[in-house]
Amino acid sequence: MYTGLFVGQPPPSIPVLNAWLDDHNVQRVDGVEIAPMASGSGLRLVATRDLDVGETICKIPKSALLSTRTSPLPMLSRPSSTTTSHTILGLALALLHELRLGVDSDFWGYIQSLPREAVPIPTLWPLEDAGSDAQLAIPWLRGTEAERDLRRREREGVGLVHLRAFYDAALPHLPPTRLHAEPSPFDAFAYAFSLVSTRAFVVDLYHMVALCPFADILNHSANSHTSLASDDFVCHKCGQLSSCDHDVLGPNDLPARLEHVSPAEVERIEHEPDTVDMYVEWGVPAGREVMNSYGEKIGEARLLVEWGFVPGSRPAPLDSEDEEDADNQDLEDDADEHFAGDGVTWDIDEVVDESLALEWIEREEGDPEALLLFPLDASTPTTAEGFADDSALICAPSDREGVYHLNYAGQVSLRIFGALHLAETKRLGDTNSTLVSDINHLEAAWEHIQNSVDVPTLAPTLLATAKAMRALIADRLDGMNRPKLSVGDLYDLREDLAPDADLQAMALTIVINEVALLRSALERWDDLLQFAGDKDDDDE
Numbered sequence: 001m002y003t004g005l006f007v008g009q010p011p012p013s014i015p016v017l018n019a020w021l022d023d024h025n026v027q028r029v030d031g032v033e034i035a036p037m038a039s040g041s042g043l044r045l046v047a048t049r050d051l052d053v054g055e056t057i058c059k060i061p062k063s064a065l066l067s068t069r070t071s072p073l074p075m076l077s078r079p080s081s082t083t084t085s086h087t088i089l090g091l092a093l094a095l096l097h098e099l100r101l102g103v104d105s106d107f108w109g110y111i112q113s114l115p116r117e118a119v120p121i122p123t124l125w126p127l128e129d130a131g132s133d134a135q136l137a138i139p140w141l142r143g144t145e146a147e148r149d150l151r152r153r154e155r156e157g158v159g160l161v162h163l164r165a166f167y168d169a170a171l172p173h174l175p176p177t178r179l180h181a182e183p184s185p186f187d188a189f190a191y192a193f194s195l196v197s198t199r200a201f202v203v204d205l206y207h208m209v210a211l212c213p214f215a216d217i218l219n220h221s222a223n224s225h226t227s228l229a230s231d232d233f234v235c236h237k238c239g240q241l242s243s244c245d246h247d248v249l250g251p252n253d254l255p256a257r258l259e260h261v262s263p264a265e266v267e268r269i270e271h272e273p274d275t276v277d278m279y280v281e282w283g284v285p286a287g288r289e290v291m292n293s294y295g296e297k298i299g300e301a302r303l304l305v306e307w308g309f310v311p312g313s314r315p316a317p318l319d320s321e322d323e324e325d326a327d328n329q330d331l332e333d334d335a336d337e338h339f340a341g342d343g344v345t346w347d348i349d350e351v352v353d354e355s356l357a358l359e360w361i362e363r364e365e366g367d368p369e370a371l372l373l374f375p376l377d378a379s380t381p382t383t384a385e386g387f388a389d390d391s392a393l394i395c396a397p398s399d400r401e402g403v404y405h406l407n408y409a410g411q412v413s414l415r416i417f418g419a420l421h422l423a424e425t426k427r428l429g430d431t432n433s434t435l436v437s438d439i440n441h442l443e444a445a446w447e448h449i450q451n452s453v454d455v456p457t458l459a460p461t462l463l464a465t466a467k468a469m470r471a472l473i474a475d476r477l478d479g480m481n482r483p484k485l486s487v488g489d490l491y492d493l494r495e496d497l498a499p500d501a502d503l504q505a506m507a508l509t510i511v512i513n514e515v516a517l518l519r520s521a522l523e524r525w526d527d528l529l530q531f532a533g534d535k536d537d538d539d540e
């Protein structure tokens with residue numbers, strides 16, 4: 001992707017970055033150092049001594065952040081809408097302006113350290129300049145969680161079409177700079193967007209999202225060591241945290257926005273600079289990379305769509321002891337990432353038709369407790385939450401609202417099974433079956449199958465629900481790219497990729513894990529239908 005932004009500039013320099021951080025009063029703990037990534041592109045933070053829980057890793061003055069508020073770009077980059085996605089587009093424009101200013105930018109020491117290539121988020125894969133790897137990777141996303149996440153981003157107004165429309169509208173107003181008198185191509189904006197969307201933090205009501213120099217060096221792990229904190233109850237007009245002229249005083253003669261803060265904190269706020277702070281939450285041994293978490297329950301599809309990487313998509317061969325150690329560590333991390341999300345998900349209107357979807361959602365909302373604390377009968381092995389263990393067919397609903405999922409143990413969420421059960425009771429005009437008793441029968445039948453004990457045939461509504469469940473899983477597999485390939489075939493395809501086919505490797509990793517999960521779930525429902533289904537039914 002040609003941006004024309006760094007022509008004639010030396011490569012990223014850590015000393016130049018450190019000097020900029022010093023000049024802008026970014027305080028860093030003595031005990032960490034910025035280091036290059038092993039891949040040669042990008043940076044990471046490494047502990048040079050043991051870091052203890054509670055230590056402050058850095059304090060970044062808000063004046064050192066790059067946001068649409070600190071950007072010298074006129075109001076243009078400040079969106080009329082205040083959604084995070086729109087602020088991100090404005091911030092991408094602000095960053096592009098700084099990049100066009102180059103060495104004349106106040107932020108140069110920081111922005112020269114950023115990756116010089118666009119982060120390969122799939123939103124940008126359709127761009128012509130993204131290359132043949134991107135074109136070959138795109139079909140692999142079909143039917144995956146990554147494709148669903150991409151659609152979500154489009155609904156949020158940060159799809160490629162939105163990026164183009166935003167840049168087209170902004171372009172005539174983007175000021176020329178000494179180094180860039182001519183407008184920059186769309187690819188330059190796309191590059192800036194890829195950086196902002198993968199490294200900006202939500203800061204406060206004034207800055208909204210901002211680039212936080214130094215804090216954004218930390219890479220992601222589900223087992224993170226750190227947390228980021230910033231007081232967000234600033235004045236939304238001027239951004240000041242201490243009291244200001246815009247404040248409305250509350251009953252205690254304090255600005256209403258500071259009323260919830262203790263007197264000692266108010267004292268601190270009035271006298272100390274407002275900063276974004278990063279703390280150690282889990283001790284870091286000397287020599288280890290200091291990791292951050294980009295959010296809770298982030299599965300690999302979301303990591304790809306939002307941050308442009310998939311852990312473990314290029315497993316390295318183990319050929320030296322050092323590499324073996326490093327890889328073992330990576331594998332542990334990869335396993336955590338893989339199990340971090342919600343497995344495979346559906347929208348409720350893909351599970352049942354629209355009117356039933358509404359009815360089911362009303363039931364869920366009417367009595368969510370009943371769904372969460374579902375009472376299985378005493379004969380079923382249950383966990384503390386009242387749900388059967390990993391060997392059962394049904395699992396607890398995700399704690400994220402509106403998520404209908406198949407978990408990593410191949411179990412179907414009670415939310416999906418319940419919605420299908422509702423549909424089948426209606427279709428068959430069954431007024432006797434209840435979800436509770438049918439799940440108990442289902443799990444009992446499944447246990448009998450596992451123990452090779454004679455299994456009674458499932459009652460009609462339960463049987464129909466089980467068939468619908470099987471069909472839902474089978475349809476999901478059929479909707480993927482090259483659905484007939486086995487997991488082994490997919491592994492072989494990934495192994496045979498050219499060394500520079502990173503995007504295909506990432507997409508295939510997602511496909512491999514989802515296909516493996518869907519096939520193992522399908523096998524369970526096939527077994528159930530084979531042993532407890534209607535013996536005369538040759539559908540299965």
Ligand SMILES: C[S@@+](CC[C@H](N)C(=O)[O-])C[C@H]1O[C@@H](n2cnc3c(N)ncnc32)[C@H](O)[C@@H]1O
Nearest residue numbers: 042043119198199216217218219220307308309
């Ligand atoms: C906030 S930046 C982190 C700093 C980044 N290493 C750099 O030098 O620009 C986020 C980006 O870093 C990369 N990244 C973060 N965590 C990673 C990980 N665990 N493995 C590989 N790349 C990662 C991804 O490209 C992601 O979009």
